[in-house]
Amino acid sequence: MTASSSLVLFLFAIIPFVASHGFVKEVTIDGTSYQGNLPGGTTSPSIIRQISTIGPVQPATNPSINCGMNATLASLVASANPGSQLQIHWVGSSDGTSNWPHETGPIMAYMAECVNTTCDKYDSTNAEWFKINELGMDGSIWYQTLISQGAWANLTLPSNIAPGNYLLRHELISLQNAGSIGGAEFYPSCTQLKIGGSQNGVAPSDDLCTFPGGYNETAPGIYDPDVYNPGSTYVFPGPPVATLVAPGTSSPAPNSTSTPTQAPNPTSTSSGNSASCQLQPSNNLNLRRRHLSKFKRHLF
Numbered sequence: 001m002t003a004s005s006s007l008v009l010f011l012f013a014i015i016p017f018v019a020s021h022g023f024v025k026e027v028t029i030d031g032t033s034y035q036g037n038l039p040g041g042t043t044s045p046s047i048i049r050q051i052s053t054i055g056p057v058q059p060a061t062n063p064s065i066n067c068g069m070n071a072t073l074a075s076l077v078a079s080a081n082p083g084s085q086l087q088i089h090w091v092g093s094s095d096g097t098s099n100w101p102h103e104t105g106p107i108m109a110y111m112a113e114c115v116n117t118t119c120d121k122y123d124s125t126n127a128e129w130f131k132i133n134e135l136g137m138d139g140s141i142w143y144q145t146l147i148s149q150g151a152w153a154n155l156t157l158p159s160n161i162a163p164g165n166y167l168l169r170h171e172l173i174s175l176q177n178a179g180s181i182g183g184a185e186f187y188p189s190c191t192q193l194k195i196g197g198s199q200n201g202v203a204p205s206d207d208l209c210t211f212p213g214g215y216n217e218t219a220p221g222i223y224d225p226d227v228y229n230p231g232s233t234y235v236f237p238g239p240p241v242a243t244l245v246a247p248g249t250s251s252p253a254p255n256s257t258s259t260p261t262q263a264p265n266p267t268s269t270s271s272g273n274s275a276s277c278q279l280q281p282s283n284n285l286n287l288r289r290r291h292l293s294k295f296k297r298h299l300f
């Protein structure tokens, strides 16, 4: 083998590694497109908070797990409504020209109210997040694999969410190294919304988490020694998907009109397991349920 062909093979071997991260390049809301800024690049008006690098946020206690690496306020806010249909375009590489590189791990979405302000001015450090969607695998294929093939993530906002200012925290967690503690890669992204309508749904306080606080490095679904073990069960980290209810309602009525935000994973369900999230003050720990997805995992 010649030196130059060795070099080419060497570069093929390392480039996917150094380039294999990414970010949210674009969000559409009911068909209207909103562009994001390149990580660490110049800053144009956007609804998507800009991050400093395509690399993952690690560990789970990193303050940047809130809205992405060194995320800064974005200058615009997009209008949306209960039930709005969103598409989120995750891409790979610093210039955003490659597909998202990772195939293994969940896709989750959270929202938090921008308290007392519009979201372009809201410091989300103490934001109280509720989960609105989680996607694991469809059969033997992670939904994240579809993202790596160029598909956009789809999300329906809760149909009964109360009007107001909200951040959307969309997140991919990549688990290809999650067989070791500390190996999970977190990719959160925040989009600034103003939601209209006249609904009254709010998340039960037990379902709220701060970030950091919602995750830790040894939690199931983050440290996952069975990540490549066919037939194992994936446990989503963080709180369960919240069912939004009228303020003061302790639990959803049996005939509540609130619905899961999107045919989540048809084969996933919640379990009675407990998880803990951290709301400030930091000693306020709440017991929570956690979701299990029942489907079997397979190697592919």
Ligand SMILES: *[C@@H]1O[C@H](CO)[C@@H](O)[C@H](O)[C@H]1NC(C)=O
Residues within 6 Å of the ligand: 052, 053, 069, 070
């Ligand atoms: C995040 O910001 C801090 C403080 O400005 C800086 O030291 C650090 O290098 C930044 N991290 C990345 C990954 O850009």
Ligand SMILES: *[C@@H]1O[C@H](CO)[C@@H](O)[C@H](O)[C@H]1NC(C)=O
Residues within 6 Å of the ligand: 115, 116
């Ligand atoms: C929001 O405003 C209310 C009323 O002024 C105040 O009591 C509350 O502390 C404020 N919350 C935050 C997070 O600023």
Ligand SMILES: *[C@@H]1O[C@H](CO)[C@@H](O)[C@H](O)[C@H]1NC(C)=O
Residues within 6 Å of the ligand: 143, 144, 146, 147, 151, 152, 153, 154
């Ligand atoms: C989003 O919806 C489109 C259109 O139905 C579909 O092709 C795509 O696979 C979906 N994305 C994911 C991640 O499921």
Ligand SMILES: *[C@@H]1O[C@H](CO)[C@@H](O)[C@H](O)[C@H]1NC(C)=O
Residues within 6 Å of the ligand: 253, 255
């Ligand atoms: C919900 O159930 C209650 C009692 O179970 C009933 O009175 C009410 O009419 C129901 N509401 C709807 C919208 O079905």
Ligand SMILES: *[C@@H]1O[C@H](CO)[C@@H](O)[C@H](O)[C@H]1NC(C)=O
Residues within 6 Å of the ligand: 215, 216, 217, 218, 219, 220, 274, 275, 276, 277
């Ligand atoms: C990590 O999270 C899991 C799941 O929420 C919880 O059971 C465990 O107690 C947490 N560990 C630490 C050290 O906080």
Ligand SMILES: [Cu+2]
Residues within 6 Å of the ligand: 019, 020, 021, 022, 056, 101, 102, 174, 185
């Ligand atoms: Cu990566």
